[in-house]
Amino acid sequence: MATRSERRPAPPPPEWLIEHGIGTGRLPARVHTGQCWDTRSRCKPATADQARRALAEGVSARPHCRPDTALGVLE
Template sequence: MNDPAPLTRVDLLHFLARPRNGSSCIEQGLDGRAAAYVHVGGCHMAGKRSKGITQDQARRALNEGVDDCPQCRPDAELGVLEG
């Protein structure tokens, strides 16, 4: 009776979009100790050495000098400006 509207092509491809739900991750360097990059959650460049972090942790890492991923630009996503 109340069938939902058919999905559009954009709806079907929505899963490919970068998540904007506030998730972030930090990628560890090869030594497993030093942080290498901060990523927006879902970034295709985040490697196997990445783990999820909160937005506050991501901002803190960026402010402490951890590099931002040049592909997903978490600094812009999180509103962190270069000083």
């Protein structure tokens, strides 16, 4: 069994998150930056390309963390 000093460090947090809605299908609801303070348990890690695609398809950018601005995607 590995000791504490032999354990691998935790992976870095994701740079982008996609929050999914509640219910059947759980469609994407909002895009967040990885540092957003207002993420929920319904968020899944995403790549920059996935976040851009979601924004281009009409998924809302979280107004507090402004992932659209960070990604260079403006409405």
